Amino acid sequence: MTFRLPVYKQFKIDVDKAEGAYIYDTGGRKYVDFISGVSVLNMGHRPPEVMKAVESVMAKYLHVSNLYPEQNQKEYARLLVERTIPGKVFFSNSGAEANECAIKVARKYFDGDKYEIISFVNSFHGRTLATLGATGQAKFKEKLGPMPPEFIHAEFNFLASAEEKINNKTCAILVESIQAEGGVNVSNPEFMAGLRKLCDDNNILLILDEVQTGMGRTGKFLGIQHYGVEPDIVTMGKALGGGLPLGGTVIKDRYAQCMNPGSHGSTFGGNPVACAAGMATTQLITDEVLKAVSEKGGLLMGLLDNLKKNYQDIKEVRGKGLMVGMELDYEGAPLVDHLFGRGYLVNCTQDKVIRFLPPFIIEEHEINELAGAIEEFFQKRGEKNE
Ligand SMILES: Cc1ncc(COP(=O)(O)O)c(C=O)c1O
Structure with missing residues (x-):
């Protein structure tokens, strides 16, 4: 039973603490935060x-x-x-x-x-x-x-x-x-x-x-x-x-x-x-940080654009810096769930657009790994539909 007005769709997670680019649940599980409190924690949690x-x-x-x-x-x-x-x-x-x-x-x-x-x-x-x-x-x-x-x-x-x-x-x-x-x-x-x-x-x-x-x-x-x-x-x-x-x-x-x-x-x-x-x-948020935002955003968009070449699941990739949207050909909720299961927090807007808003301190390997987890979802989905 909740005493809060049910106006939010929420992840099934009991947040315990957050540090840097990560949120931890009460069971000690770590999630890489690609939402940043919806573009709030630009420099990560608790700098x-x-x-x-x-x-x-x-x-x-x-x-x-x-x-x-x-x-x-x-x-x-x-x-x-x-x-x-x-x-x-x-x-x-x-x-x-x-x-x-x-x-x-x-x-x-x-x-x-x-x-x-x-x-x-x-x-x-x-x-x-x-x-x-x-x-x-x-x-x-x-x-x-x-x-x-x-x-x-x-x-x-x-x-x-x-x-x-x-x-x-x-x-x-x-x-x-x-x-x-x-x-x-x-x-x-x-x-x-x-x-x-x-x-x-x-x-x-x-x-x-x-x-x-x-x-x-x-x-x-x-x-x-x-x-x-x-x-x-x-x-x-x-x-x-x-x-x-x-x-x-x-x-x-x-x-x-x-x-x-x-x-x-x-x-x-x-x-x-x-x-x-x-x-x-x-x-x-220095010039150096802004440059890194552009570079990391470029990396993410490049990886998603590559996926788009191989998977028809993606209709369009768009954005600037570390605000990146990936429009799918279908509803995004199952992909959000899949990524959640793999330890990534991402958000979906307009039903079909997966929105990535990581903190600027996100590391390149984490962006690469996220793209890998997305590809895994497309592969599995493709196999199911064959
Ligand atoms: C562009 C834009 N303007 C205004 C708002 C409203 O901000 P707040 O929720 O802090 O009132 C939002 C929130 O998502 C937003 O994205």
Whole structure:
């Protein structure tokens, strides 16, 4: 009997502890973590530098509130601005809240005169009602309607579709550089550059949801940094708190100016322990680490592409850095179960897309071994179907 709302499909595992790239169950069995808490533990579980930072804040306080300036929050905001876009940071607790803040700023900047936001089919922006409205997938909204009507969905990677949705009520375009939850759909460079131009030409804001693609996941600190396009607002979450709950919205000064004391807030947002953990994690994500992310991602995609040549089970392999999707020709759950049995944790999204999000410290031999375990599944499946 469970006392928790049954909203999650869960692996049959009793987690005992986690360290580095591994999760251990209470029976002492080790699993190689190719999920990283859904792109949260980018530098792995419990890096010593992060644990030290957390412990040193906890020795002083757990929470002080946003009524006082706090050192970790101040320093982390500065570091994030350095690594993203010039502007101001608002800290919250989650990715959805980071997007809520972006939506509010975009509306407030236009004094509430412009309020429509264009987002994209297959996007995912969170589970609050506004961010669910922005999310471009019907399955998350079933029987929850009516949704806030000010979110208009255009086709991803199809510039003309976004262009035709713009009107004099549009205040922003909200987009992911890779639609992660939506099946690891990578945006193409012309699309991103085109969105920037559309926003400039129509005096509307470009908001990049980097909640899942941010913090080095794709081989650059932000996914959008592959495209040479500068957004007006960047939203972050997941790995931002180095394993603790933290959301962040970085807003260019020009737009940040419309916010003043009282216009937004959060009790826990920017918790000092979470900021210290996030800052220690961000400091670990050096250029060298980003290069390794690209190389290890290249290795994984190369191995999967090779499998694709030999097995029709794979329809497509796509991704950037260590966010890799392998779309199967059939439902992915049996492969997830097979890999679980072999000691690998992987996730399936959109029913058929196996999503790999390992921590950046994953070792090359572990990537090779994972590919071997996947091939074993295809072979067995082939034999069964003969
Ligand atoms: C791109 C993107 N935006 C927003 C969110 C929502 O983040 P949270 O679950 O922290 O609210 C997610 C979560 O998966 C996400 O992938």
